[in-house]
Amino acid sequence: MSIQGDTLNHTYPLLANESDLAARAAIEPSAFAALYDHYFSKVYNYVRYRVQDADITDEITSQIFERVLTNIGSYRPQRAPFGAWLFAIARNAVQDHHRSLNRRRWLSLDRIVTHPSPDSPLEEVVEIMDANTRLLAAIRQLPPREQDLIALKFASGLENREIAQVAGLSESNVGVILYRALRQLRKLLSDKESSHE
Amino acid sequence: MNEKFLIEQLEHDVDHLLDGRAPSDTERLGKEYRQLVETAQLLARHDLSTESRIQKTLRQKLLLRISDQRKEWSPKEKGNRLMKTRTKNFVYAGAIAIILLMAAALPPVQALAQEILNHVGPFVVIPQKLPLETPAANFNPTPISGDPIQAPENGSGYASNGPTPIPPDPNVRILTAKEALDQFGFKVLTPAYIPEGFTLIDAPNNNVVFVGPGYMNSSMAYTTVDGADLQITQSTFNQQDQIPFHVGDVNVTQIKVRGKDAVFVKDAIMGIWVDENGQDIPVSYLMWEEDDLFFMIQASKLPQDEMVKIAEALK
Numbered sequence: 001m002s003i004q005g006d007t008l009n010h011t012y013p014l015l016a017n018e019s020d021l022a023a024r025a026a027i028e029p030s031a032f033a034a035l036y037d038h039y040f041s042k043v044y045n046y047v048r049y050r051v052q053d054a055d056i057t058d059e060i061t062s063q064i065f066e067r068v069l070t071n072i073g074s075y076r077p078q079r080a081p082f083g084a085w086l087f088a089i090a091r092n093a094v095q096d097h098h099r100s101l102n103r104r105r106w107l108s109l110d111r112i113v114t115h116p117s118p119d120s121p122l123e124e125v126v127e128i129m130d131a132n133t134r135l136l137a138a139i140r141q142l143p144p145r146e147q148d149l150i151a152l153k154f155a156s157g158l159e160n161r162e163i164a165q166v167a168g169l170s171e172s173n174v175g176v177i178l179y180r181a182l183r184q185l186r187k188l189l190s191d192k193e194s195s196h197e
Numbered sequence: 198m199n200e201k202f203l204i205e206q207l208e209h210d211v212d213h214l215l216d217g218r219a220p221s222d223t224e225r226l227g228k229e230y231r232q233l234v235e236t237a238q239l240l241a242r243h244d245l246s247t248e249s250r251i252q253k254t255l256r257q258k259l260l261l262r263i264s265d266q267r268k269e270w271s272p273k274e275k276g277n278r279l280m281k282t283r284t285k286n287f288v289y290a291g292a293i294a295i296i297l298l299m300a301a302a303l304p305p306v307q308a309l310a311q312e313i314l315n316h317v318g319p320f321v322v323i324p325q326k327l328p329l330e331t332p333a334a335n336f337n338p339t340p341i342s343g344d345p346i347q348a349p350e351n352g353s354g355y356a357s358n359g360p361t362p363i364p365p366d367p368n369v370r371i372l373t374a375k376e377a378l379d380q381f382g383f384k385v386l387t388p389a390y391i392p393e394g395f396t397l398i399d400a401p402n403n404n405v406v407f408v409g410p411g412y413m414n415s416s417m418a419y420t421t422v423d424g425a426d427l428q429i430t431q432s433t434f435n436q437q438d439q440i441p442f443h444v445g446d447v448n449v450t451q452i453k454v455r456g457k458d459a460v461f462v463k464d465a466i467m468g469i470w471v472d473e474n475g476q477d478i479p480v481s482y483l484m485w486e487e488d489d490l491f492f493m494i495q496a497s498k499l500p501q502d503e504m505v506k507i508a509e510a511l512k
Binding site for chain 2: 017019020023024025026027028029032033036037040041044045048054055057058061062065066069073077132135136150153154157159160175176178179182183185186189
């Protein structure tokens with residue numbers, strides 16, 4: 001018996017590659033469960049970076065996995081790595097949300113819920129402005145494209161090459177945008193720390 | 198130092214961080230660069246998924262959906278769908294899910310070394326009492342429709358040129374059993390005996406061989422109209438692997454199958470094989486090594502002697 005290559009992925013030898021898992025997920029709950037367990041937090045974090053509310057994040061995340069399951073029967077590992085396929089779905093779901101938000105922005109209370117007013121009691125401000133909130137708030141001050149790329153990079157763990165494919169940009173462009181977005185983010189966080197002190 | 202160099206260096210360092218490795222010596226690139234890497238570290242550590250309230254319920258809901266779909270793919274079910282009433286939904290969440298779930302939930306394997314009873318193929322079978330999952334609450338996310346991968350509408354997102362084609366994964370091939378034998382010498386053993394009522398699931402990617410970098414595996418899934426499941430898998434494996442396989446507080450016995458040492462796990466209940474009511478369904482495993490391959494038969498509603506009979510009839 002000859003086996004090509006020597007890079008073994010043995011987290012589960014019966015379905016050793018996530019493309020295999022994806023190819024079998026429509027038929028095997030065990031395969032889908034493995035993918036779900038691996039990707040849930042990545043997808044959730046990606047969405048959480050892009051929307052302002054945890055409940056909405058849950059809703060969009062569930063929509064994403066529903067879409068994944070609905071369409072996974074047509075997934076072909078020969079055509080795309082599973083992660084890139086999954087985050088293309090995630091990205092579209094977030095964009096759908098933003099489109100619907102634009103249509104009903106006048107109804108949205110998101111900003112009020114997550115951004116304390118300057119008149120809020122100090123305790124409330126301290127509670128809200130914890131580390132996570134500060135980071136999310138800083139991310140949301142970035143332009144949408146930068147937010148998206150930061151989320152794709154750090155929540156999904158995609159390489160720049162894959163982000164370029166998902167986002168429709170050149171790889172070098174992704175590198176530049178991420179670099180400058182991180183610089184902006186650093187400055188925003190520093191400013192917040194200064195004002196917090 | 199020019200920006201192009203810093204951009205490339207940052208990409209390198211961020212990829213290292215995301216892989217859990219240390220970045221390069223950032224001090225030599227100045228304070229501002231070091232602060233960028235620190236910001237990247239902050240982002241890489243940032244996990245908000247613990248605030249999710251749907252992770253478990255959504256998982257169970259989706260697995261049950263697959264279970265339903267699986268039965269619809271049964272040739273017998275197709276013929277008898279109008280006459281038969283399905284009595285139970287079966288969540289076929291097997292070893293992979295167990296491994297991932299328990300790896301997250303349990304102490305390191307080393308701490309359980311004294312409980313290790315059986316090492317077969319890549320797995321170390323560990324019987325242990327485990328807390329059970331809470332049955333799913335009703336959770337109905339907003340239904341969605343349409344093709345999941347569509348171009349964003351013009352003017353509504355920054356990428357107006359539609360989804361970019363994603364290149365193929367060159368590492369994975371799906372072959373028939375004959376192709377796997379002809380091209381790689383990987384012989385898929387097929388059962389000359391299958392208990393009455395079980396039929397091979399007629400679905401894409403069932404009864405095929407996956408070939409990836411350094412591994413091959415095949416899987417054949419069977420089901421019955423009343424929701425019993427059977428799966429026969431064989432794969433290459435690494436002799437050094439010791440992947441913990443937590444089977445719960447059940448009997449694990451060593452038996453002989455096909456003249457080889459085998460491990461039989463009877464009616465494992467681990468809180469993730471459940472029906473639609475959240476009730477656990479016992480699943481038995483028969484595992485052995487043969488000709489440098491790992492074999493596993495998993496089944497619900499089948500006694501040990503039937504599973505051994507299937508194994509002995511593999512040809």
